[in-house]
Every structure is written in structure tokens, then in C-alpha cells.
Amino acid sequence: MMFAILILSSAIFITIRSQVTVTSLVEGRLVQIASFPPISTFQASVTLVQDGTNIILIDTPTATDTAAMTQMLNGMQQRNLSPAQVNMVVVTHGHPDHFGQDGSFAAATHYYNNFIYIGASQFTPLTFDSMGSVQLTPNVQLWQTPGHTPQDVSVIVRNVPSRGTVAVVGDLFLHASGVMNPQMWESFAWNIQTGKQNRNKVICAVDYIVPGHGPIFQVTTEMKNMAACSISGNNPISGQMMMYPGSNMALQCFSNANCASFADYANCVRSTRMNHNVCCSTTSCP
Numbered sequence: 001m002m003f004a005i006l007i008l009s010s011a012i013f014i015t016i017r018s019q020v021t022v023t024s025l026v027e028g029r030l031v032q033i034a035s036f037p038p039i040s041t042f043q044a045s046v047t048l049v050q051d052g053t054n055i056i057l058i059d060t061p062t063a064t065d066t067a068a069m070t071q072m073l074n075g076m077q078q079r080n081l082s083p084a085q086v087n088m089v090v091v092t093h094g095h096p097d098h099f100g101q102d103g104s105f106a107a108a109t110h111y112y113n114n115f116i117y118i119g120a121s122q123f124t125p126l127t128f129d130s131m132g133s134v135q136l137t138p139n140v141q142l143w144q145t146p147g148h149t150p151q152d153v154s155v156i157v158r159n160v161p162s163r164g165t166v167a168v169v170g171d172l173f174l175h176a177s178g179v180m181n182p183q184m185w186e187s188f189a190w191n192i193q194t195g196k197q198n199r200n201k202v203i204c205a206v207d208y209i210v211p212g213h214g215p216i217f218q219v220t221t222e223m224k225n226m227a228a229c230s231i232s233g234n235n236p237i238s239g240q241m242m243m244y245p246g247s248n249m250a251l252q253c254f255s256n257a258n259c260a261s262f263a264d265y266a267n268c269v270r271s272t273r274m275n276h277n278v279c280c281s282t283t284s285c286p
Contacts, residue, residue: 006180020139020159022166022210023048025075026061026068030174030213032184044097046072047168047210048079049157051137053171055081057108058155058168059212063100072101083107088136092170092212093149111142113151126271135243145172145193145202148212154202158264164207166216172199175214179203179223204229205240240264240269242279250278 028045043065049056061068076082084107091099091112102110110117117123128134133145135155145154148171156191172195173189178185182199189195202209203223210216224230241250242265253259253268259279260266271278 015019019050019052020157020161021048021050022157022160022163022216023050023075023079024210024216025057025072027215028175028213029212030184040095041281042213043068045168045210045212045214047155048076048081049140049155049168051139051157052090054137054139054140055086056090056136056155057086057105058090058210059092059098059170060089060101060104062097065097065100069101069104073104090142090153090155092154092168092172093152095149095171098170098212111136111153113153120253127166136244143202145169145198147191147198148172148185149190152198154198156202156206160208165205166208167202167206168210169202169212172202173209173211173214176209176217177214178211179217180226200227200229203227235245240281251274253277253279 024045025048026043026046028043030042035157044059044061046068047058049058058073061072071081083104086105086108089102089105089108089110091102091110094112099112111126114126114128115123116126126134128142128144132143136142139158141156141158143154144152146152152170152172154170154172154277157162157166157168158168171185173179174185174188179199185195186192203219204218204227208216208218242259242262243250250271251265254277256266256268259268262279265279265281267280267282268277269280270276271280
């Protein structure tokens with residue numbers, strides 16, 4: 001675990017940078033085997049994120065896919081984890097190949113669209129900020145990214161060793177080849193235009209993507225050019241602030257030197273929403 005000490009004016013703030021990992025427990029696939037009628041074999045991605053003591057599972061296999069369920073549980077066991085230790089389960093969208101085994105994690109808090117489900121019979125609204133995001137843990141955010149369905153969310157994981165920022169997106173992307181050739185994705189999309197906006201938003205913000213039905217892939221320069229990331233307004237990194245661990249409070253700064261310890265948030269800029277200077281991932285944080 002890494003510690004960073006910031007001396008701001010006369011006060012000393014100690015922030016904790018947790019060890020962050022992103023692990024594929026089940027690698028997704030989607031293969032069309034017949035055209036008329038269209039028939040495909042499929043398996044959804046299941047991803048484990050660890051941010052310090054927080055253990056987050058993103059999507060679970062279809063209820064009838066016992067092989068994928070066994071693969072998921074074996075992968076956890078290899079990491080000395082049991083289902084009872086998972087404290088958050090995120091469902092990227094409401095298709096059954098992405099939440100069929102959620103019942104195996106009854107002790108976890110479950111996130112689906114605009115709601116948080118707790119225990120057997122409790123739920124509470126989940127409030128996203130004006131940019132459509134909510135901070136789950138110090139290094140993990142939940143973004144609203146509709147397109148494949150109206151309820152799509154993506155999990156944005158920062159400070160992943162050797163990978164930077166990783167997005168786990170459900171079916172906002174089906175697989176790597178669909179980034180530049182989205183015809184299959186478009187055939188399944190609820191709203192193509194909204195989906196394209198959110199696909200570009202994610203491409204511009206991250207270094208790697210875990211798609212809903214394929215292995216993790218690196219975001220290339222070609223992909224970023226296609227998404228017009230260099231055009232102002234198309235880069236959603238604007239507005240991402242360094243948060244105090246376990247809170248929705250942005251770290252206050254007085255100069256870039258205060259932010260130098262945070263590679264992803266190196267710019268001290270004014271935030272009108274926070275009403276003070278914040279450590280920001282670009283030169284503009286609203």
C-alpha cells in the first residue's frame with residue numbers, strides 16, 4: 001500500500017493509495033454460428049476488481065452456465081477469496097448473461113442502474129453526479145453509459161499497475177474488433193447515437209477496456225483518433241478529480257506541486273462544483 005503526504009498551507013493531509021487489481025475470472029466470447037435465423041454462442045465477461053480491502057465483482061454468468069460459474073468460483077478460490085468476501089457486485093446491464101449468478105453473493109451490496117440493493121429485501125436510490133458518475137472506492141467509479149440498453153453502467157478503475165485506467169463496460173463494447181467495426185454492436189443497440197457518445201467517452205478516458213464478450217484490450221491511438229479525443233468536449237477525462245479515500249470529497253490543492261504525487265491527477269485547477277482548487281486529471285474540472 002502506498003502513502004502520499006501533501007502539505008497544504010499549514011495543514012498536513014495523508015492520503016492512501018490502495019493496491020488496485022483488475023482480474024478476468026471469465027473471459028467473454030460471442031460467436032455467430034448461423035445467419036438465418038441468427039444463432040450465436042456466447043459467454044459474458046466476469047471481472048474481479050480489488051481496491052485495497054474492497055472486493056468488487058462485475059457481472060456474473062448466465063444462471064444455466066454451470067461451467068462459467070465453476071470457472072468464476074475457482075478463479076476466486078485461487079486468489080484465496082470466497083463469495084462471502086465480495087462486498088460489492090455491479091451489474092453492467094439487465095441482460096441475463098450478465099447477472100445470472102448474482103445470488104451466489106448474498107452478503108454483497110448489489111449495484112444495478114440507479115439502485116443499490118442490500119440484503120434480501122432492501123434497496124435505496126443510487127445518486128449519480130452531474131457528470132453521470134459516482135465514486136465507489138478510492139480508485140473505482142461507476143459511470144452511466146447507456147447505449148446497448150438504457151441502464152448500462154461502466155466501472156472505471158484507476159491506478160492499475162502497468163495498465164493505468166481500466167474500464168469494465170459490459171456490452172457497451174462486445175469485443176475489441178467491434179471498436180472500429182461496430183456493425184454487430186449496432187444491431188443489438190437500444191440507441192446507437194447515445195451509445196456512440198458513451199463509447200467515445202470511455203475510449204478517451206481509459207487505457208484498457210474489458211468488453212462484455214471478449215478479452216481485455218488496450219485502447220490504441222487509432223481508436224482515440226476515431227473517437228476524436230483531441231477535440232474539446234469529447235474528452236471525458238475533464239472533470240475527474242482526486243477524491244479523499246472513502247468519501248465524495250475532492251482533495252483540495254493550492255498548486256501543481258500539491259498534486260505531483262498523483263500521476264493521474266497532476267493538475268491543480270479550480271472546480272466550480274467543489275468551490276475550491278482540486279487535483280484534476282486534465283486542465284479542466286467543472
